[in-house]
Amino acid sequence: MTIKELQSRFHKIEKIKKGGQKIVYKALDCNDNTVALKIISDESDPRVLQEIEIVQKLSIDNVPKILETGLAFDESINENVLYIIEEYIDGISLRDWLNLNNTANLSFAYTLLYTLVSIEIILEENKILHRDINPNNIILESSGKIYLIDFGLAKNLSGASLTQTAALHGPFTPGYAPHEQFANLKLQQDVRTDLFQIGVTIYECCTGKNPFIIPNDTLMDIMNKTMTLVLPPLNLEGDTKGAFAQLIGMLVAKNQSQRPDTASDAMRYLKAITPMLIMKE
Numbered sequence: 001m002t003i004k005e006l007q008s009r010f011h012k013i014e015k016i017k018k019g020g021q022k023i024v025y026k027a028l029d030c031n032d033n034t035v036a037l038k039i040i041s042d043e044s045d046p047r048v049l050q051e052i053e054i055v056q057k058l059s060i061d062n063v064p065k066i067l068e069t070g071l072a073f074d075e076s077i078n079e080n081v082l083y084i085i086e087e088y089i090d091g092i093s094l095r096d097w098l099n100l101n102n103t104a105n106l107s108f109a110y111t112l113l114y115t116l117v118s119i120e121i122i123l124e125e126n127k128i129l130h131r132d133i134n135p136n137n138i139i140l141e142s143s144g145k146i147y148l149i150d151f152g153l154a155k156n157l158s159g160a161s162l163t164q165t166a167a168l169h170g171p172f173t174p175g176y177a178p179h180e181q182f183a184n185l186k187l188q189q190d191v192r193t194d195l196f197q198i199g200v201t202i203y204e205c206c207t208g209k210n211p212f213i214i215p216n217d218t219l220m221d222i223m224n225k226t227m228t229l230v231l232p233p234l235n236l237e238g239d240t241k242g243a244f245a246q247l248i249g250m251l252v253a254k255n256q257s258q259r260p261d262t263a264s265d266a267m268r269y270l271k272a273i274t275p276m277l278i279m280k281e
Contacts, residue, residue, distance in 0.1 A: 003039070006072045006083060010037065021045070026088060035067065038084040043071055048082065051151040054128055062119050062147050064089055064139075089149075090142050094135035094205065104205035106238040107279035112138075112205060113247075114270060115146040116198045120263035124191045127157040131189070133197035134176040135204065155189065174222040175213040176200050180256065182223055192259040195266060199251025206234050227254060238280065243273035 007013060010027035017024040021041040029035055040048050055066050064087040071080045094112075104112065116133065123130060132153040139147040153171045172182045178196040180188040204210045212225040231252055234245040247269055253259050260266040 001070070002073045002075060003081065004075075006037075010035075013037070029085075034088040034090070036064070036084075036086040036088045038086060039072075040082040040084070041074075041077070041079075043080050043082040045082075047152050050156065051154060052084065054151050054154055054156070058122060058126060058128070060119055060122050060148075062115060062145070063151075064147060064149060089139045089147050091140045091147075094138040094140060094201070097140055098135055098205065098208065101208070103208045104202075105280065106236045106244065106277060107281055109202055109206050109236065110244070110270075110274075110277065110279060112146060113198065113202050114267075116148065116201070117195075117263055117267050117270065119148050120191065120194055120198065121267060123194070124263045129155040129157065129189060129191070130194050131155055131171070131177070131181060131197075132173055133194055134173050134201055136173075138201070157190070174219055175210045175226065177226070178256075179223075179227050179254070182226075188256065190256075191263050192256045192261070195251050195259050195263065196253075199248050202248055203231060203234065203252060206236060230254075238278035239276075240278060241273075241276050243276050247273065 010025075010029055013025050013027040015023060016026050016036075023039045025037040025039075027035055027037050042048070052066060052069055055063060059065065066084060066086050068085040070083055072083050073079075074081045116138075120130075128151075130148065130151060130153070132150060133148065137148060137150040139149055141147060153173075174182075176197045178193055179185075181193050200210065200212070211231050212222055212229060214221070217225075231249065233242060234248055236244060239245055247266070250259055250269075251266070260269065
């Protein structure tokens with residue numbers, strides 16, 4: 001199949017994103033269902049192939065479903081490209097939401113935390129680390145449902161590593177990754193790595209800024225702050241006993257041993273403090 005033949009299966013094709021080796025289109029299929037069509041120029045990119053395998057295997061309700069993948073011949077470059085047809089989510093990223101100067105109240109922060117920890121429980125059961133949980137990879141659907149996307153940095157704890165052990169840094173997003181991730185300490189990376197990222201994301205949503213990133217900071221500055229800066233407790237209306245703030249503080253603890261041991265532990269704590277919280281829409 002050629003790219004032209006692939007595109008002929010759709011109508012109202014609209015380019016919505018281009019970056020690196022990937023172009024993303026919004027399109028209508030033959031049944032007028034809206035889908036996301038992704039074209040990746042490197043057909044053998046190991047991280048893309050791993051992402052496809054993970055998403056198809058897990059089939060999590062809050063992760064967009066992959067409907068079809070395959071190869072198509074691109075005559076313009078005389079090579080095959082990889083295509084992915086994916087469930088289209090009508091909404092905006094949490095990053096765009098924050099860029100509109102929004103901040104989360106207790107109710108929204110609770111819902112976001114509950115959703116991300118619920119996803120993390122399933123990932124943990126399947127020995128998968130997302131490793132890139134941040135506002136860019138969270139979509140707020142117009143209906144209110146929350147989605148986690150982009151498993152490009154994911155790590156399969158039961159599979160071979162895609163990063164060289166001798167590499168100084170593992171793959172990470174500055175300001176969200178804990179020390180064990182950006183220092184490429186492979187054996188120390190577990191569910192608590194993802195929980196740290198969830199905690200930073202919630203903290204940023206409630207305060208409007210990432211506490212580890214200041215304009216014009218260098219990468220080294222950000223990593224140093226991530227390792228040393230102790231965050232002031234959140235102060236949210238309705239968190240009358242500070243229990244929610246305490247949980248977020250546990251998630252962003254520098255020492256892994258101070259974070260919840262499992263995603264299920266984090267969820268149990270969240271459910272235990274729920275009666276203490278006064279949430280307003």
